[in-house]
Amino acid sequence: MSTLSLFDDFPPDIEQLRQEINYHSYRYYALDDPQITDADYDRLMQRLRELEAQYPASITPDSPTQRVGAAPLSAFQTVVHEMPMLSLDNAFSDEDLLAFNQRVQDRLKSAEDIEYACEVKLDGIAVSLLYQNGLLVRGATRGDGTNGEDITQNVRTIKSIPLRLHGEGFPSVLEVRGEIYMPKAGFNALNENARITGEKLFVNPRNAAAGSLRQLDPRITANRPLEMCAYSVGWVDGGELPSTHSNVLAALKSWGFLTNRETQVAKNIHEAIAFYRRIGEKRDALAYDIDGIVFKVNSRKLQDSLGFISRAPRWAIAYKFPAQEESTLLLDVEFQV
Numbered sequence: 001m002s003t004l005s006l007f008d009d010f011p012p013d014i015e016q017l018r019q020e021i022n023y024h025s026y027r028y029y030a031l032d033d034p035q036i037t038d039a040d041y042d043r044l045m046q047r048l049r050e051l052e053a054q055y056p057a058s059i060t061p062d063s064p065t066q067r068v069g070a071a072p073l074s075a076f077q078t079v080v081h082e083m084p085m086l087s088l089d090n091a092f093s094d095e096d097l098l099a100f101n102q103r104v105q106d107r108l109k110s111a112e113d114i115e116y117a118c119e120v121k122l123d124g125i126a127v128s129l130l131y132q133n134g135l136l137v138r139g140a141t142r143g144d145g146t147n148g149e150d151i152t153q154n155v156r157t158i159k160s161i162p163l164r165l166h167g168e169g170f171p172s173v174l175e176v177r178g179e180i181y182m183p184k185a186g187f188n189a190l191n192e193n194a195r196i197t198g199e200k201l202f203v204n205p206r207n208a209a210a211g212s213l214r215q216l217d218p219r220i221t222a223n224r225p226l227e228m229c230a231y232s233v234g235w236v237d238g239g240e241l242p243s244t245h246s247n248v249l250a251a252l253k254s255w256g257f258l259t260n261r262e263t264q265v266a267k268n269i270h271e272a273i274a275f276y277r278r279i280g281e282k283r284d285a286l287a288y289d290i291d292g293i294v295f296k297v298n299s300r301k302l303q304d305s306l307g308f309i310s311r312a313p314r315w316a317i318a319y320k321f322p323a324q325e326e327s328t329l330l331l332d333v334e335f336q337v
């Protein structure tokens with residue numbers, strides 16, 4: 001006799017199972033510290049699918065079984081970003097970075113050391129995720145910074161993007177910005193599979209991520225090894241944010257987002273340059289492609305007084321690495337095939 005028959009009149013606590021699965025996702029993606037094996041996670045998911053098939057009325061939009069959603073779209077709708085998605089000014093040398101720091105000090109009329117949040121600049125696709133009362137309601141590309149494409153159905157398939165925020169204390173409206181990227185291992189496996197099936201090869205992980213997000217059929221996106229790393233908050237309403245950027249990232253992590261483990265705070269621009277060197281030395285060993293380091297004035301109060309120049313903040317800069325040889329090498333190899 002199946003155990004379910006004991007509960008036919010009293011549906012088992014499906015919400016409890018859903019919360020347990022979401023908790024394990026939080027531990028795996030946000031904390032990078034899973035408590036159960038992938039096999040046990042899959043067993044929990046299988047049980048949830050069986051119970052939801054038995055009690056379809058219990059299905060909620062944030063259920064982890066609802067990631068691969070609706071039918072393919074005929075086209076992407078346009079989204080107008082409430083807060084522009086800004087680009088970054090670039091630095092190509094230590095001198096450029098020191099000049100950036102000097103401009104910041106001059107503008108703040110301060111000779112005090114400026115503290116910087118230091119983040120890897122992932123080589124992926126910028127995305128905006130809008131949450132209302134903790135639920136993901138919209139995903140959009142950067143587009144031209146003001147108008148992007150609505151890719152909500154596709155971002156819902158990415159397991160490191162929470163469908164419901166974890167924990168508490170988040171604003172009622174929260175717009176999170178980050179990068180959707182394809183880790184190197186996933187990219188290599190995707191191209192290996194494409195070689196076997198005779199499908200189109202991707203030139204690099206960034207193009208593979210872009211191509212995977214441009215799919216009108218979310219079922220294709222769902223089968224692509226994509227991750228999302230949060231790096232900023234754009235628009236908030238109904239709540240306060242911490243006073244430093246590094247604590248905003250910590251809050252995003254507590255709400256269920258993947259943030260990059262290399263992120264550090266530098267007490268001054270010289271420590272920031274040391275961070276750039278250290279990451280530059282381990283760049284090839286990283287599990288994902290990066291094309292630079294982003295330095296952000298850590299104090300949000302100082303950010304507000306520095307403001308923006310047209311499309312880029314005065315308080316942030318990207319110090320780029322030299323372009324990597326590998327992608328052209330791959331290009332040569334690819335066309336020799």
Ligand SMILES: CC(C)(CNC(=O)c1ccc(Oc2ccccc2)cc1)c1ccc2c(N)nc(N)nc2n1
Nearest residue numbers: 083084085086087119120121122231232234294316
């Ligand atoms: C700093 C910011 C430009 C994001 N921030 C914003 O887009 C942003 C936008 C409006 C804001 O507030 C506004 C308030 C009023 C008017 C306009 C903007 C604040 C931040 C940015 C851009 C690209 C990044 C990248 N590739 N990697 C990392 N690691 N960080 C990055 N950070």
